[in-house]
Amino acid sequence: MTALPLPAPAPVPLGSPLRPPASAADRSPDPAEDAQAIVRGAGQHVSIILALPQGARREVLRSLLPGLLAQAQPDVRVRVLCTRHTCDQRLLDTLGGDGVRPEVRMARLDPIEAVMADGRTALANLRAESGPPIFTTQEALPVQALHTLFNSIWKKSAPLSARPDFGDRRRTRLVAEILGMLRVGATDEVAARALSISVRTYRRHVADIMERLDARSRFEAGLLAAELDMLPPPVERH
Amino acid sequence: MTTDPLETGTRRAAAIQRLDTELLVAAATALADQAASSVNVTIPSDRRGLSEFGPALHAMAKTVRPDVEFRVLFPSRAFDVEVLRRLTTERVNVAVRIAESPLQGVVMADFRSALLWSPIALKGGSVALFDKSAEIGALGSLFLGAWGSAIPLAEFRKRRELVRHEDQRQVLGHLRDGHTDRVAAQKMGISYRTYRRRVAEILEGLGAESRFQAGVRASELGLLSPLEDAQ
Numbered sequence: 001m002t003a004l005p006l007p008a009p010a011p012v013p014l015g016s017p018l019r020p021p022a023s024a025a026d027r028s029p030d031p032a033e034d035a036q037a038i039v040r041g042a043g044q045h046v047s048i049i050l051a052l053p054q055g056a057r058r059e060v061l062r063s064l065l066p067g068l069l070a071q072a073q074p075d076v077r078v079r080v081l082c083t084r085h086t087c088d089q090r091l092l093d094t095l096g097g098d099g100v101r102p103e104v105r106m107a108r109l110d111p112i113e114a115v116m117a118d119g120r121t122a123l124a125n126l127r128a129e130s131g132p133p134i135f136t137t138q139e140a141l142p143v144q145a146l147h148t149l150f151n152s153i154w155k156k157s158a159p160l161s162a163r164p165d166f167g168d169r170r171r172t173r174l175v176a177e178i179l180g181m182l183r184v185g186a187t188d189e190v191a192a193r194a195l196s197i198s199v200r201t202y203r204r205h206v207a208d209i210m211e212r213l214d215a216r217s218r219f220e221a222g223l224l225a226a227e228l229d230m231l232p233p234p235v236e237r238h
Numbered sequence: 239m240t241t242d243p244l245e246t247g248t249r250r251a252a253a254i255q256r257l258d259t260e261l262l263v264a265a266a267t268a269l270a271d272q273a274a275s276s277v278n279v280t281i282p283s284d285r286r287g288l289s290e291f292g293p294a295l296h297a298m299a300k301t302v303r304p305d306v307e308f309r310v311l312f313p314s315r316a317f318d319v320e321v322l323r324r325l326t327t328e329r330v331n332v333a334v335r336i337a338e339s340p341l342q343g344v345v346m347a348d349f350r351s352a353l354l355w356s357p358i359a360l361k362g363g364s365v366a367l368f369d370k371s372a373e374i375g376a377l378g379s380l381f382l383g384a385w386g387s388a389i390p391l392a393e394f395r396k397r398r399e400l401v402r403h404e405d406q407r408q409v410l411g412h413l414r415d416g417h418t419d420r421v422a423a424q425k426m427g428i429s430y431r432t433y434r435r436r437v438a439e440i441l442e443g444l445g446a447e448s449r450f451q452a453g454v455r456a457s458e459l460g461l462l463s464p465l466e467d468a469q
Binding site for chain 1: 280337338340341342344368371373375376378379381382386388413415447448449450454455
């Protein structure tokens with residue numbers, strides 16, 4: 001990278017040529033090796049983001065994940081940020097395997113695949129048509145910027161383990177409907193009628209949801225359901 | 239002639255800082271002026287960062303075309319009433335959100351090119367410009383992710399208003415902990431009716447019709463985040 005030298009003799013000339021794409025010069029022939037080396041070299045933390053939509057042609061890091069996790073030193077903190085799409089059984093199987101158990105959180109993200117570790121970053125090339133599958137960089141500014149944004153998202157995302165599993169699909173759908181009713185502030189009577197169940201049954205379901213969320217009150221159930229991103233999409237806020 | 243090294247040092251630091259700010263303003267406005275649809279900014283967290291980044295922010299707010307989206311992500315620890323007041327008077331089409339984590343100085347035009355800035359002297363300089371590249375794609379994606387999980391300025395102000403008083407925070411705590419209204423009132427040393435009125439006031443302040451809804455709103459406003467401990 002050609003960072004602007006400071007102090008500079010004059011302000012940046014307008015329209016000065018911007019930087020070309022991340023250099024391909026420091027890339028080794030094997031992209032997997034690049035990403036693995038980054039994880040292997042990490043002494044403190046490894047942050048992985050997997051957020052490509054389903055069926056993306058250039059999914060790179062996700063398929064490399066088992067190999068990447070295997071490279072992490074035992075005392076390194078590994079965090080994985082995934083999306084609704086990327087967090088499937090395949091991912092959970094990988095994460096639940098032998099070796100390091102990473103912390104996993106789920107967030108809403110635009111397409112990105114990245115591995116960040118101690119000042120080095122590997123990024124999947126999202127443009128399917130051209131270029132190498134992975135870029136790496138250790139330039140301080142972008143690495144820092146990506147790292148702070150990662151932390152910002154991480155802090156506001158829900159740990160995967162905290163989200164309760166309601167078992168079969170029919171029940172999961174009923175729970176979603178009840179949460180939707182609670183979300184719009186419906187009274188128990190109105191909600192029960194809308195779902196064609198008795199008020200007593202409705203309340204039993206709500207109590208069960210609260211228990212699984214480990215919530216002590218309906219207020220806390222609302223708090224947790226929102227934190228865990230279990231609610232139907234809210235009305236657009238600005 | 240002898241010069242006081244301390245004084246010389248101070249003068250030099252000031253000169254470099256002035257140059258820094260000028261350079262930053264010129265680079266940031268040049269970049270932002272190229273934007274066709276959006277300018278996206280993150281404000282550095284530390285005080286020095288804001289004092290150096292502020293002039294660039296205000297310059298961009300004035301020069302960027304009014305129809306271009308202008309998004310500013312502000313870390314809560316750098317929350318500055320005066321800067322925000324100025325920003326919103328300088329520009330109508332500006333969206334401000336508050337993030338709870340530290341951030342670095344970034345300006346992105348249309349998610350195609352970016353200026354990255356750090357107050358910390360980095361090897362090779364502290365301002366860098368990037369064109370369309372893998373880094374920009376990643377920065378754009380993470381910016382939008384952080385933006386989506388940040389709190390809109392109006393909500394942030396509301397939240398500060400809502401938890402300004404100790405007894406309001408106490409009521410929120412009792413609601414969360416599942417104490418019955420009678421128990422909570424007793425613990426706070428107020429009457430049952432007064433407690434119920436406090437709860438009603440909080441629900442109204444949150445725009446909630448039920449206690450569950452109040453919990454959801456409290457989460458959205460970041461009033462009582464159970465995840466914070468997990469961090």
